[in-house]
Amino acid sequence: MAVVRRSAATLTVAEKTAFINALRLFKRTSANGRNYNWYIDQHISFFARTSDNISHAHRSPSFFPWHRKYLQLLEFDLQTVSGDPNLFIPYWDWTGSASPFTADFLGSITNGSVSSGNFSPSWGWSLYRSSISTSYLQRRLGQNASRPTAATVSTVQGYSVYDQSPWDSTVSNSYRNRNEIELHNRVHNFVGGHMGTREAPNDPVFWLHHCNIDRLWWLWQGTRGIDTYQPRTGTTSGVVDNTETMRPFAGGSTPLSVSDIGPLAYSYA
Amino acid sequence: MTKTNRRDVLRYGAAGAVTAATAAVAAPGLAGAGPRGGLGEAAPADPRDFDETYKGKKIKGKHNRQGHDELHINNRKLAVTVVSTLFIPEDGSQPHVGVGYISALNHYDPVEIDQDKNKDGLRRLARKVVDILGDLELSDEAAQEHRH
Numbered sequence: 001m002a003v004v005r006r007s008a009a010t011l012t013v014a015e016k017t018a019f020i021n022a023l024r025l026f027k028r029t030s031a032n033g034r035n036y037n038w039y040i041d042q043h044i045s046f047f048a049r050t051s052d053n054i055s056h057a058h059r060s061p062s063f064f065p066w067h068r069k070y071l072q073l074l075e076f077d078l079q080t081v082s083g084d085p086n087l088f089i090p091y092w093d094w095t096g097s098a099s100p101f102t103a104d105f106l107g108s109i110t111n112g113s114v115s116s117g118n119f120s121p122s123w124g125w126s127l128y129r130s131s132i133s134t135s136y137l138q139r140r141l142g143q144n145a146s147r148p149t150a151a152t153v154s155t156v157q158g159y160s161v162y163d164q165s166p167w168d169s170t171v172s173n174s175y176r177n178r179n180e181i182e183l184h185n186r187v188h189n190f191v192g193g194h195m196g197t198r199e200a201p202n203d204p205v206f207w208l209h210h211c212n213i214d215r216l217w218w219l220w221q222g223t224r225g226i227d228t229y230q231p232r233t234g235t236t237s238g239v240v241d242n243t244e245t246m247r248p249f250a251g252g253s254t255p256l257s258v259s260d261i262g263p264l265a266y267s268y269a
Numbered sequence: 270m271t272k273t274n275r276r277d278v279l280r281y282g283a284a285g286a287v288t289a290a291t292a293a294v295a296a297p298g299l300a301g302a303g304p305r306g307g308l309g310e311a312a313p314a315d316p317r318d319f320d321e322t323y324k325g326k327k328i329k330g331k332h333n334r335q336g337h338d339e340l341h342i343n344n345r346k347l348a349v350t351v352v353s354t355l356f357i358p359e360d361g362s363q364p365h366v367g368v369g370y371i372s373a374l375n376h377y378d379p380v381e382i383d384q385d386k387n388k389d390g391l392r393r394l395a396r397k398v399v400d401i402l403g404d405l406e407l408s409d410e411a412a413q414e415h416r417h
Binding site: 048059131132133138143144170171178184192193196197198199 | 352354355359364366373374376377378397400401402403405406407408410411415416
């Protein structure tokens with residue numbers, strides 16, 4: 001069923017509750033052969049350069065399509081586990097004033113341990129593979145970085161080259177790398193705590209942040225063309241080409257296969 | 270005007286180059302092959318190494334010739350990885366490509382390795398991680414190596 005992903009700022013209380021309850025349920029219940037912690041495992045494994053000598057998820061062209069696939073899979077699993085085919089991942093437009101860190105949504109503690117309320121252990125949330133020795137989700141909003149402004153987003157969206165050699169985090173004239181560093185990394189660092197770590201999906205805001213990153217790529221595609229991924233095909237070692245499968249996803253999960261969100265059964269409003 | 274110490278230039282220059290060149294792949298041929306690598310002779314301490322206290326936590330950094338620098342916070346290991354990346358300063362100053370440390374805890378926020386002035390990247394990484402930890406400690410997961 002096709003869903004429309006909306007801004008977290010527009011959610012009703014019932015929609016917020018449905019979303020966080022599905023996450024909590026997925027922590028302790030498998031769906032489609034996966035559970036919540038599977039996602040944390042994949043994030044840690046595919047952040048690194050894997051044995052195929054490819055960076056699948058970060059610091060490479062496949063940053064956008066890898067996370068698009070990752071979010072689509074989670075959305076599907078959350079629909080399965082909750083039995084609600086209308087469930088969707090909301091996006092957090094961090095240039096706006098609405099915060100997802102409220103008592104009725106992702107929890108209101110933003111300066112250390114989330115020790116009570118939503119996403120605390122007593123609420124039913126547990127950490128997995130934390131590099132910080134604690135059982136409490138950590139957040140340190142604004143300690144390390146500020147939020148990108150709408151002006152910065154506009155500048156980044158203006159880069160017309162999707163990506164180019166050497167296809168890593170040193171490329172200057174690259175929409176992918178500019179977005180990854182100036183917008184994506186910065187918001188991870190703005191939230192801080194676990195969001196700044198390798199195991200960042202421990203914080204549910206990870207999904208709302210990446211949903212917004214995916215929306216920005218979708219907006220960019222609307223201007224530059226849907227099938228504009230680089231590198232195109234078969235010739236570049238060490239990176240995922242347009243028609244190469246992204247691990248750990250099913251065969252055929254290529255950047256090309258997720259370039260158009262229409263067949264992926266979601267859209268943005 | 271301070272006269273540059275040629276030995277330091279060589280030392281830092283070489284260490285920096287090796288660090289960058291072996292970031293992803295260790296060079297086994299170089300292991301133990303220092304200029305004074307005689308039998309039973311301890312490697313001389315690197316002047317950038319430190320063993321001190323910051324905000325109540327013991328931070329200890331060691332620079333290794335092969336580029337696998339080591340960092341411990343309250344005797345717990347933090348695996349560090351050296352990456353080349355574009356740095357885009359928030360203050361609006363000019364973006365530039367440099368070399369930085371990342372770890373499990375600052376995975377999206379590389380600490381640039383200053384190879385010219387203070388040569389203090391590892392110490393600044395240690396302090397940043399202590400700030401992230403607050404009153405908590407590293408877990409065993411933080412010691413897991415990671416390739417980039």
